[in-house]
Amino acid sequence: MASIKNELSNKYLQGVYRDLKKRYPEQKEFLEAVMEVFISLQPVVEARPEIQKNAIIERLVEPERTIMFRVPWMDDKGKVHVNRGYRVQFNSAIGPYKGGLRLHPSVNLSILKFLGFEQIFKNSLTTLPIGGGKGGSDFDPKGKSDNEIMRFCQSFMTELYRHIGPDTDVPAGDIGTGGREIGYMYGQYKRLRNEFTGVLTGKAIPAGGSLARTEATGFGLCYFMQEYMKDYKMSFKGKTVVISGSGNVAIYACQKATELGAKVVAVSDSNGYIYDPAGIDYRNLQLIKEQKRDRIKTYLNYDFGKKAQYFEGCKGIWTIKCDIALPCATQNEIDGESAEILVKNGCKAVGEGANMPSTPEAIAVYKANKVLFGPAKAANAGGVATSALEMCQNSARLSWTFEEVDKKLNDIMVTIYHNSANAAKKYGFEGDIQVGANIAGFEKVCDAMLWEGISY
Template identity: 50%
Template sequence: MSQIDYVLSAIKEKNPGQPEFHQAVSEVFDSIHPILASNKRYLDEKVFERMAEPERVISFRVCWTDDNNEIHVNRGYRVQMNSAMGPYKGGLRFHPTLNMSILKFLAFEQTFKNALTGLPLGAGKGGSDFDPKHKSDREIMRFCQAWMMEAHRHIGHFTDIPAGDIGVGEKEIGYLFGTFKKIKNEFQGSITGKGPLWGGSILRPEATGYGLIHFASYILAEINETLENKVCLVSGSGNVSQFAMEKLLEDKATVVGFSDSTGYIHDEEGVDWHKLAFLKELKNVKRESIEGYAEKFPSATFYKTGETNIWSIPADCAFPCATQNEMDEKDVKLLEKNGLILIAEGANMPLTDPAIKEVQRSGVMYAPGKAANAGGVAISGLEMTQNRLGRYWSRERMEKELKLIMHGIHEKCLETIKKNDLIAHDYLNAANIAGFERVAKAMLAQGSW
């Protein structure tokens, strides 16, 4: 086995039983293999091995009491992955399936995503196996307070800045921030995703979804296309999905499908502004299944989770925005058969490895999440800047900054494609290489820590 090939096998052997983490590491390794081969210093100083090993992994007990006075015990986490580019930065996920493999894959992906923004951000990820669904506001508050009672020791605006993710929205961020502020007796930008009245940034809720569609527009422009009149699918129905649909409507695209954990909707007439407002109320206020959307609008049909999924609907563009590994090889083949021209990832690693290989073989345009969904962390980074300055910036300025950052990521990908003689429009390898080289150079400059 060559020195290069040993790198990946050693990482997998050191982290047994972590399939999501192995998948994320393998994907990046495949992209940077030629870079390692041509730069012996990266191999000798074990740069990739260091990137794949978290600087710190924190696991702790979280005890909380429900409304019936029953005690529950959950597990809290924070993976502080890489601080070469800046303080650890990344979201918190509250979901019953959360485990170390998922956290490490998310934190590893975050390293490259944050580097691509050009902002001084390191990478981290955290959360808990707590399930906020069907919990009262008081129960969620007590859990968040208990989580922060331990986690506050490890975070701060120059150390580690968490944000939201699946199961952690503005409400949860409020409870977490309020607890941190009380413990520390300081009002600091130690958490992003705050409400705009108490230290948050305008456009933060919209940023990931909006940024995704901006990036998709830049890719389509490379083949002289736009989103206007394109038939689109957006998996999920949460924050990222809702605002991706909103931006698609602004760009005059037609959204005919979306989903949640219970199934998916096919709306042949397309989602309009009235329907989108209803969906937001259904999911954000009532917290109900999207089946209610089909009951409200005759043009829509609800399909329960089963043998078919949202990717069976013919479309021009697909935006997987739900969770990891939600699109497999057969989905890609069916989408391609139905005329798909673009897949842009709003979620983290939503395509399985065989699905990615099928996309590359097919010639369908592909925007990897490291580049396409970086809008959220970009605006979070700007929220940190505003907190340090003690100022709020206007919506117009934030829109402009978001577009500039997403455009910068796209241009960096194009530059990397040209520099490394990659196949035209190979955004996957370009994003991985560009992110790796930025972090690697920072790590080498700071010594072998």
């Protein structure tokens, strides 16, 4: 596998990055995401002078629109709280903005710009006509009643509705924003606009949602990695898998990996992780996390968890011996040290179900040791791809079966892998799927921007 040097040497890109860092010195997450992409794009920029001539990169790293607003809401005791709401509409060159709404105390502009920037390339890779965006609030749904969450969501949408629409911006769920939150937001949007459109995805099935949307990111991750491993005479069959997280992505990655013949032995949440050498059934995770809304440590309280072990803290999950690691929790959860341990314990493949869960140091370790690395913007694109399929169904007033959506999802993930692999090969970096995904996602957006011209 030929790998690109992990350094930025192109003078044009260096200049753009330097100006960006000077303008946004506090936005560390965003700058990290930009650097990762810039390193990959160096051969493209050198081969295509029209990119610099038309300032494509300078235009790409600045959102087309950034919206910030206050979100006042009242708790059950009558106390008024004020949170901050955001929507970053990053790039609409190939379609309406598309990306999730994250509700979490950690939300700030840097994180949303990082996620929105990544979303441009991820959405481009799906082959579907959707641009990149991201939004959310520093509101924390944990510990809140349904009525408190409803009042927050209605207040949030009372401002956001002015800036979104089925042909403008179609938000989706994300961390902290599940079916309940989407329902409250959509109900308020519908009341304010007096129209029933596919403006939010992740809706309930009776309200225009898509079958297989809940499973999509986890299933898609496994479809992508299965196709990737096939090129290297590998598969999930007979392999041991460790998955971080225990939300939708982790639960359904656990299901699909098991169906493909693997044994999942560990999962986690924000407090710690469980290790069950007998294998973890995704239905047990559903019981704990989706039905009981409980912590992962309660796995030990059930008959199926009698032989399992629970460990406080999350980092230790990567010390468990496995053939395949699927980080599905949060950004930067695998650092260089954890990557070294994974390699030492025989890990042969890492597929990212979360957004940028591996640090640059971890990625360097994977590549140096020929670990198959499925980067987030390619490997976890199944969620947004199926959201776009929900948009298609809404626009046509159709409802596809689970099997139809699942087949389309599988086809999309297989295509994403091959497009990424082909782009890497085209520029002399055969086998480097991280570089290939960045290039394949970028070139489609770049060509659309060139075709549309420059707006003065």
